[in-house]
Amino acid sequence: MDLKNITVASLRKMLDNKEIGAEEATKEFLTEIKAKDEKVLSYITVTEEEALASAKNAQSIIDSGKASPLTGIPLAIKDNICTDGVKTTCSSKMLENFVPPYNATVIEKLNAENYIMLGKTSMDEFAMGGSNQTSAFAKTKNPYDTECVPGGSSGGSAAAVSAGFCTAALGSDTGGSIRQPASFCGVTGLKPTYGRVSRYGLVAFASSLDQIGPIARTAEDCGIILNAIAGVDAHDATSKNVAFTDFNEKLGQSVKGMKIALPKEFYSDAVDEEVKNAVMSAAKEYEKMGAELVDCSISSLKYAVPAYYLIASAEAASNLSRYDGIKYGLRGEGRSFEEMIRDSRSRGFGEEVKRRILLGNYALSSGYYDAYYLKALALKQEIIKEYNEVFEKADVILTPTAPSVAYKIGAQDNDPVKMYTADICTVTVNIASLPAINTTCGYDKNGMPIGMSIVGKRFDEATLIQTADAFEKTFSPVRCTL
Template identity: 50%
Template sequence: MELFDHTLSDLHELLHKQEVTVTDLVKESFKRIKEVDDKVGAFLLLNEENAMAQAKKLDEQLSEGKADPSEILFGLPVGIKDNMMTLGMKTTAASQILDNFEPVYNATAVEKLIDANTITVGKLNMDEFAMGSSNENSSYKLCRNPWDLSRVPGGSSGGSAAAVASGQVPFTLGSDTGGSIREPAAFCGVVGLKPTYGRVSRYGLIAFASSLDQIGPITRTVEDNAYVMQKIAGHDHRDSTSVDKPVPDYLKALTGDIKGMKIGVPKEFLAAGVEDGVKARIKEALAKLEELGATCEEVSLPHSKYALPAYYILSSSEASANLARFDGIRYGVRKEENELLQTYKKTRSEGFGDEVKRRIMLGTFALSSGYYDAYYTKAQKVRTLVKEDFEDLFLQYDVLIGPTTPTVPFKIGENVEDPLTMYVNDILTNLMNLAGVPAISVPCGQADGLPVGLQIIGKHFDEETVYKVAHAFEQATDHHKMKPEL
């Protein structure tokens, strides 16, 4: 655990001074996993034999002076959310329908980390097909919050956040469709970024809602997050939604200087439904940012009240189309019957969990003849209005700020029978996916002994400013240094 109290740049320095080896880091990761993951449940699959063999090769490169000293991620262990393709390693999206699926290629984001000589120690728990806000929809096992094992870690990237918070790996990759990186980052007291849509390739990510999904990093600090983002960002010709735009040097943005910056605070983000303890921490964070020289003003996102229903109609509609491919014929588990139609029915009814079925049915209904214009088309119009709200505010403000979640982590089982209450957990995060803008969650203290996340939202492709504000706040506080005791 002591090794992973260090930042990524600290670990890099220790490796190149030969004070530790890559093998030491990988052993430490698996040791910690064996100590705590039976309680936390962050990992679905471990890659120990291959990881140790790879560590040995990288140690040889280090000892021979062949390791690139500018490659900060060299030799560092990483966990990958189980909806990203990993060559030679099972990828299930936490669903029974893909229980036997082993990909024949790597996702682009995974490939970029491999090129940086990181070591994948395993695949991380998640809500099935990334559908959920609590990680209770995994078809394999529960993932628990390291701060309180009776509470959820957030979803759908619950395993990715819990693994970092509990010191099992120094960083992970998650995916965010409506808040699935930021919400678990907030609940687990770590840093999670949803990049601008199109900034990180989605190639090799098992699609939930293709126009909303984005891969992003989860880390202990903002600087660590920027290092990982620097590596995975960039254009990919294999992804038609990937934007061919130069990737700036995110590390240069971490100056700590935010004097003169204008911050908008949407009044809707601190309205009814947001717990008093969460509001208090956000107001303290805003006061701290003003101390650092920024100006905070109340603003409005007038169409935000329509965003949640629009998000669930659009995401479910895209899911109903994307998940049609899981039929047991070409890949995945097959439940054989005498007739083809019965094979489809049995495979899908037994392979998908309740939440996935619920969203497929909702999406199919919204896309059906007679309802398409009333629901899907109207939701797309709302999406445009939400995007325009952000664009109008960003003409006057550098970033927008509010809480990441309306509450602290809730108890396991508390909302599982109430899908509508569960969906409301995304109320402060799904707008950014609809608009495609970047947003980060950073720890900003605790309420009732549980982590609270501060959400910082930026303009399209302006992750630099988001990182600048997040880093300045982090350096002026000690919230990121707090750790759960397992």
């Protein structure tokens, strides 16, 4: 049975109707991974044995009629989410052999639904990058064109969904790391509101920006997964106790009368024409459905990239100071404590991670703190203010997800500035703690997917899913062939 393009919702029905068993479905995905992942390199670790054991257990629950929405559903997990007993490398030599002693809260929540973990997916090292090419182990390729990047940092998760190596996956998003790879790989990715999903067990990059979310084939599937992983957690003081019933509760509701804002700065010359045209065509499609398009401005976007990189790098420099090679992680050599720590970190971290630590410590150091870090925090306040003003006259905001489609592997090597500025369309969402969803809205002349982002008010993920779903129902996706 070909499950390559199956959705979570469809597989749920098939499992419940006994058209397929959980073990058969799991074996189908494992066979696909074995046969084809060498072309894509989306997984770092495939947990075949554990997956088959979970499938057997899930089947008994399905047979008893007590299945939850994700019982028996094979998913992939980004390799920065801690999994008890299964290596969690963050695609870094620093954590090459790290086996967490506990599960992240999201994993506990998925386990409570008896999901099946197929394995851990590759990513940019410590989630720092937008190409997956900073991974120390598996430099993932785009399933639409294996000469192109899949995006990042959740590039392994997005590529695995796109290639049909799982039904859906978890990723994490600090500055666009769910939405941009979802855009490049032609799938749907949801970055929830900061605080909606517990970060306990997510290896920290920038704690005020990081958020776990789903990558799937449809907005509906994102909603199903978000239903399972959302909620306040005593282990994460930044998780919020905001009630929800079902993130898919607005599915199928008309978008007639909905106000969709188009901030002019997101449609500047920095964005490729083909991308702008595809997103504007989608806007027109919404207009046909009865939505109202609203012109607006977010003028602080001009400074968003430096503001983001200063805040994120400052937090990263602090968070990554824990890697000293003593309790876990690569252990270097040295006759003194200082020498040993410096050797551990110099050998364990890759170039991009080191650059971000340097930048973070630069921004926080004496004499520079006010000029860089405090200025970035001032920008954060301004960005939040501007988004609040837009949401006074609109329900959602529509923007391109990335300035271009997936580019050739190597095109941005050794050019960190080019890589950073490519994040222009996504970083403000994290700075303002907003939810956003990417879905495919077209293809360029070479058949590469183009993504659009729908940004919503805090904790209004249901409207994002409704809006993305409404477009997906009018759009015929071209799935990749490997």
